[in-house]
Amino acid sequence: MNKNRNLLRLLAALLAIVVIAAACGDDSGDAAEPAPTTTAATATEDTTAPAANDMAEEAEEEGGRLAAVVARGELNCGVNATLPGFGNIDADGNNTGFDVDFCRVVAAAVLGDADAVSYTPLDSTQRFPTLQAGEIDVLIRNTTWTASRDGNEQANFMFTTFYDGQGFMVHGDSSIQSVEDMSNASICVLQGTTTLLNLNAVFGDRGIPFTAVEFQSNDELQPAFVAGQCEVWTTDSSGLAAFSATLGIPTRILSDIISKEPLGPVVADGDTEWAQVVNWATMATVQAEEYGITSSNISSFADTEDSNIRRFLGLEIEGEVTEFGLGIPDDFASQIISQVGNYGEIYERNLAPLGLERERNALWTDGGLMYVPPFR
Amino acid sequence: MSVTNSGSGVHDEVSEVSELPPSHRLSPGDWIKQNLFNNWYNSLITAVFIFAIAFALVRTLGWLFSSDFLIIRRNLALFMVGQFPRDELWRSWVSGYLLMGSLGIGSGVLWRSAQAVAEEKGLPTEPHSWPDLLRRFWAIIAVLIFFLSFARTVPPFVGLATVFVAFFISRELGRRFNPAMRTRGLFFAGLLGLLSLLVLAGTGGLGALTVGGLFGAWTLVEVRRYADERGVGAPETIGASRRVRRWHIPYPFKRRVGGILASRVAAAVVFCGVWYGLTSVDLGGFGWDDWGGLHLTLFVTVIGISTGLPVGILLALGRQSDLPVIKSASVIFIEFVRGVPLISLLLFSWLMLPLLFPIDLDIPGPLTRVMIVITAFSAAYIAEIVRGGLQAVPRGQVEAAQASGMSAGKIQRLIVLPQALRAVIPALVGQFISLFKDTSLLTIIGLLDFLETSAVANAQPEFLGQGLVAVTYPFVALGYWAFAYTMSKESRRVEERLGVGVR
Numbered sequence: 001m002n003k004n005r006n007l008l009r010l011l012a013a014l015l016a017i018v019v020i021a022a023a024c025g026d027d028s029g030d031a032a033e034p035a036p037t038t039t040a041a042t043a044t045e046d047t048t049a050p051a052a053n054d055m056a057e058e059a060e061e062e063g064g065r066l067a068a069v070v071a072r073g074e075l076n077c078g079v080n081a082t083l084p085g086f087g088n089i090d091a092d093g094n095n096t097g098f099d100v101d102f103c104r105v106v107a108a109a110v111l112g113d114a115d116a117v118s119y120t121p122l123d124s125t126q127r128f129p130t131l132q133a134g135e136i137d138v139l140i141r142n143t144t145w146t147a148s149r150d151g152n153e154q155a156n157f158m159f160t161t162f163y164d165g166q167g168f169m170v171h172g173d174s175s176i177q178s179v180e181d182m183s184n185a186s187i188c189v190l191q192g193t194t195t196l197l198n199l200n201a202v203f204g205d206r207g208i209p210f211t212a213v214e215f216q217s218n219d220e221l222q223p224a225f226v227a228g229q230c231e232v233w234t235t236d237s238s239g240l241a242a243f244s245a246t247l248g249i250p251t252r253i254l255s256d257i258i259s260k261e262p263l264g265p266v267v268a269d270g271d272t273e274w275a276q277v278v279n280w281a282t283m284a285t286v287q288a289e290e291y292g293i294t295s296s297n298i299s300s301f302a303d304t305e306d307s308n309i310r311r312f313l314g315l316e317i318e319g320e321v322t323e324f325g326l327g328i329p330d331d332f333a334s335q336i337i338s339q340v341g342n343y344g345e346i347y348e349r350n351l352a353p354l355g356l357e358r359e360r361n362a363l364w365t366d367g368g369l370m371y372v373p374p375f376r
Numbered sequence: 377m378s379v380t381n382s383g384s385g386v387h388d389e390v391s392e393v394s395e396l397p398p399s400h401r402l403s404p405g406d407w408i409k410q411n412l413f414n415n416w417y418n419s420l421i422t423a424v425f426i427f428a429i430a431f432a433l434v435r436t437l438g439w440l441f442s443s444d445f446l447i448i449r450r451n452l453a454l455f456m457v458g459q460f461p462r463d464e465l466w467r468s469w470v471s472g473y474l475l476m477g478s479l480g481i482g483s484g485v486l487w488r489s490a491q492a493v494a495e496e497k498g499l500p501t502e503p504h505s506w507p508d509l510l511r512r513f514w515a516i517i518a519v520l521i522f523f524l525s526f527a528r529t530v531p532p533f534v535g536l537a538t539v540f541v542a543f544f545i546s547r548e549l550g551r552r553f554n555p556a557m558r559t560r561g562l563f564f565a566g567l568l569g570l571l572s573l574l575v576l577a578g579t580g581g582l583g584a585l586t587v588g589g590l591f592g593a594w595t596l597v598e599v600r601r602y603a604d605e606r607g608v609g610a611p612e613t614i615g616a617s618r619r620v621r622r623w624h625i626p627y628p629f630k631r632r633v634g635g636i637l638a639s640r641v642a643a644a645v646v647f648c649g650v651w652y653g654l655t656s657v658d659l660g661g662f663g664w665d666d667w668g669g670l671h672l673t674l675f676v677t678v679i680g681i682s683t684g685l686p687v688g689i690l691l692a693l694g695r696q697s698d699l700p701v702i703k704s705a706s707v708i709f710i711e712f713v714r715g716v717p718l719i720s721l722l723l724f725s726w727l728m729l730p731l732l733f734p735i736d737l738d739i740p741g742p743l744t745r746v747m748i749v750i751t752a753f754s755a756a757y758i759a760e761i762v763r764g765g766l767q768a769v770p771r772g773q774v775e776a777a778q779a780s781g782m783s784a785g786k787i788q789r790l791i792v793l794p795q796a797l798r799a800v801i802p803a804l805v806g807q808f809i810s811l812f813k814d815t816s817l818l819t820i821i822g823l824l825d826f827l828e829t830s831a832v833a834n835a836q837p838e839f840l841g842q843g844l845v846a847v848t849y850p851f852v853a854l855g856y857w858a859f860a861y862t863m864s865k866e867s868r869r870v871e872e873r874l875g876v877g878v879r
Contacts, residue, residue, distance in 0.1 A: 072738075081824070082835035089824070089832045091450040093459035093668075118665075120742075120822040121832075126727075130822070133727040135742070219834065222841040246841050353837070 065267075065274040066110065066327055069137055074116050077103035078136035081121030084242050085354045086142045086162075086263075095119045098350040099140040102161055102265060102282060104340045106138055109281035109332035114339035128153040131268050138278050139266040142236075144194070158279045159286075160264040161343075162351075163360040163369055165257035166198050167237030172250025174231060179208065179256045186211040188221050188230040195235050198259045222247070236261055242354045277328055283372040284333040287312060288342035290363055290372075295341040298334065312375045313337075324375070333375070343370065439846070447844045448851055449526045451833040455851070456523070458668010458824040467576050467661060468671070469535045474572030476543040478565045484550020485561035492555035502873075506544070512866065519858035578661020665741040668824035670855055676743075676825075677812045680750040684811070685804075687751060688758025689797075693788060695763055706759070713756035718749075718814055725749045726821040742821060754811050761803045765796030798874050805867035809860045827852055 069075055079100055080087035087097040095103075095117075104114040120136055131139045132154055142164075143149075145157040168187075170176045176185065179202070189196050191214045203210050213230045215221035225233045226249055233240065237257060244251045265282055267275050288294075291309050293301055301309060309315075311322045314331030321330045329335070340346065347358065362368025402410065412422040448455065457468055487502075494501045510517065517540075524536055546568075553561040667675065694706030713721070725745040733739050769792050777787040797804075819828040830848035833839060 078822075081828075081832050084835060084837040084840050088835045088837070089454070089459065090836060091454055091833075092462050093454055093457075095459075121824065121828075122822055123820075126820065126822065129723075129727045133730045135726065135730055218841055219843060219845050223843055242837070243841050246837075 065134075065137055065271050066277055069110055069274075073111065074118050075103065075107040075110065075138070076118050076120060076136045077106070078120050078122045078127055078130055078139040078141055079103060080141045083142060083239075085238065085351050085356070087121075087140075089121070096350070098162065098346060099142060099263075101340055101346045101350060102140050102285075103138070105285055105336050105346075106265070106278055106281045108335040108339045109284070110277060110328050112329060112335050114335075128155060131155060131266060134268065137267070137274070140264075142238075142263045143266050145262045145264060154269040155266045156269050156275050158265040158267065158275065159282045159372070160262040160369075161282060162238070162263040164236045164238050164261035164263055165360075166195055166234060166259040166261065167240050167257055168254040169225075169233045169240045169244060169251050170231060170254065171228070172252055174252065176231065176254070178254060179203075179206070179258065182210055182232060183208055184210065185232050186213050186230040187232040187234055188213050188215065188225050189234055190215055190218070190221065193235075194259075199234060202258045218243070238351070238354070238356055241356045245355055273327055277326055280324070280326055280375075281328075281332060281336060284312075284336050284375070285340070285343040285346060286363070286370050286372045287375055288333065288337045289344040289370075290365065293337055293342060294345055295338055298337050308374075308376070322376070439850075443847050444844075445526060445847060447833055447836075447839045447847055449528060450838075451829070451836075452523070452526045452528075452532075454669060454833060455826065455829050455855075456669050457671045458829065460662060460666060460668065460671070464660070464662065465531075469531075469538070471572040471576040472535070472539050473542040474568050474575060476539050477546040478568035478572065480543040480546030480548075481550035481553075481568065482562060482565035484547040485553050485558055485565065486550075488551050488553055489555045489558040512869065513862060515858040515861045515865075519854055522854070574661075576661060577663050663741070664743045667743075669829050670826045672743075672818070672823065673812075673815050673826040674859070676747065676750060676815045676818065677808075679747050680754045680811050680815075681808050683747075683751040684754030684758055687755035689762050689793070691755055691759035692762035692766060695759065696766060709752075710756045710759050713752055714760065718753050719817055719820065721749045721753060722746060722817060722821055743823065746818060746821065746823070750811070750815075754807065757807050758804065761800050761807060762796060764803070765798075765800035766792060768799045769795045801867055801871050801874070805863060809863055812860060812863070813856060826855060 077100075079095060079097070081089050081095070083097070085097055087095065087099045090096050100119070103117045103119065107117045108114040120130065122130055122136075122139070122141055124141075127139055127141055127143065128149070130136055139155075140161075142162075143155075143157075144164075145160065149155050150157060168176075168179070168182075176182055182203075187199065187210050189199055189212055196212065196214070199210075199212065213224065215224065221233070222243065224230060226247055233243075235243075237253065240253050244253060265278050267278055291306075291312065293309070293313070298313075301313060302315070304310060304315075307317055310317050313334045314321055314329070323330060326332075341349070347361065358366070358368060360369050362370060364371035413419045453462065453465070457465070460468060491501050520536060524532055527533065550561060550565070664672070664675065691706045691710055694702045695710065697703045697706070725748065726742060729745060730739060739745075773791055773795065774787055777791045782790070816825055816827040818825040824832065830845065830852050833848055834844050
């Protein structure tokens, strides 16, 4: 008797909870049900078979990442939180930097709102697993494009936004002028980095003896260099520029560059539609600079006669807007420029303060490497 | 005092008659001579230690006064709340007031009812004093005030002062509750706590938590009231209440259950109404995926403890169960979770879980998954600690309870668990403290916790590469220490009150 009643009371309570769950769950149920489970899986597998790519792309049209991002209303972007100039967090809690601005570029293109970004700070070991897991839509974290990453990490590298390279910094009064002068020099370098591998490879090939002074982090390396424990400091030249400003001693950055480090956005393999969106959004900034369109003067282009610019900005040509068929609004370039700015503006805002010259990253018209396919 | 006086009076009298042992009170100089410099090697050790301590002290003071704390002054908000939007900081403060109100009322009510119980049983009652409260929480208060000393603007001062005022006022309020209204007082405290979440997080996923929490709390209150009505819970009435219940049910059994069912369904409808009401009004707010800093660290710890403990107790009981399914499920869960590092569980929830779902399915955010992992992890450890306590309860206790006709559930609830948990308080608190420090692992899955904030601040262009980790890490360590120390201090207090190791 007693036991039965307890049981019934329990059942009553459970039933009530179920009723709540059912009634309250109504709104979320719709989103959960029709999930096409196979889409992502098939797409990933099919990338090795070129013939199947089109079909995978067809499937992606409906339930791909682009649709997911639009439905979510927010772009998940993997960034660096500890590299000034490229990605860090300021005292007010805002993510800022060159890479962060390209997250904003993609968000402006896809969602029409550069602020609709959710940033995930990542370190260099988590970045690819996180991308593969789909936890982030795009990885923009000073990531070097290499063949093995493209192949083994299932990463899909987009337009290179910054051409970096491994450089050298010496004390201002040093006699070292180039790599050839570094015979028997002590060189400060971080442990376990490609920087160290490059150093060993290049100096080994050229037969230059040297002493590598290895450190765990820049916080330890920096005072050692200032104290003169090593004559040379090597890392990416953008990093050297960032550090040289804060050291408080005269330094000189050599013109020798011993590696190629093209950095740019990365997406996961297997979603061509999304890759194209990210790629063209990124390239629009360079095209805008080439046309001389900036965030401040874009309104003056509203009645330009130049048909290329009209097409680029999504303005009507003879009553018709050119459709690129990328799956994002036709005025995506306008959104990018007015909300974030063109490539030159992004560079000036984030990297010029570190003392980084445009050099290789100038427009092709200025002798640099920034060259994008036409928007037509 | 009077006792001491009369004692010394007796002493004086006696000393005239018999010879007392010589007084051991030494002058400071003699004490030092006898204890620190009584032979050559003790003198050497003393000298070395004095030198070492003086060196450390001088260096520490030197660091304290020579360091530039600008990095902390600039980033104070980042350390406290991470990337929480700065123009919405009022939410944090209001939520803080409500939370402190909740804690105040809760502790006040509990104190009052504990007093009532003690009076009833003729035990010594604990005097209520504010200085005592300050002594108990001096570490947290001191560290918070130290943190505040870096603030550049007025609002943080006003905010923190108001937080304390909210606590003291509501504790005073809670103390005035009638002890019989304990449950209602606690329910009210819980309500305030959930309200504080709602202010902070608006209608996000926490809305559901609020409604669910309210429903759960309300059900608990109902069950409690139901039990109180029948005098269940007081061991001496158990044998009797069974008889009483059998013959004194005022209306038929079926109607009773029907009534409960109806009231639950009605409640469900009401709560769904509340839920729709809440979700249709946009309250703004920021879900916990936007939280960070010390706030996030503390929140994850509180959630880990408050959900891990009940689950852990259930697992411990399950492991002792005679039912093979429950027993093996508990054993497998505990042994699996305990056998895997927390990092790998976190990485699993972070990187592998999304792979198991289609990309357009909205699975819970990263922090929600982390909470689940941390709950599971702490539950597994707590289960083993509690199991140790369960085994320490003599079998005779269970047999005596069985002999007096208690049901299995009541034996656990009233006889076994109180003794078992009392015995393992030190180990439990050790687990809580270690969980608190384990939350720094959130860094590896891209969350900006209290520790990671230090790295982020050091990477800002104006502070980059200046070795300022020597400033930020001690600052962060101090924060961790204050809370961990208070936890362990409180646990010793609870142990003393419950007479662990004495009875």
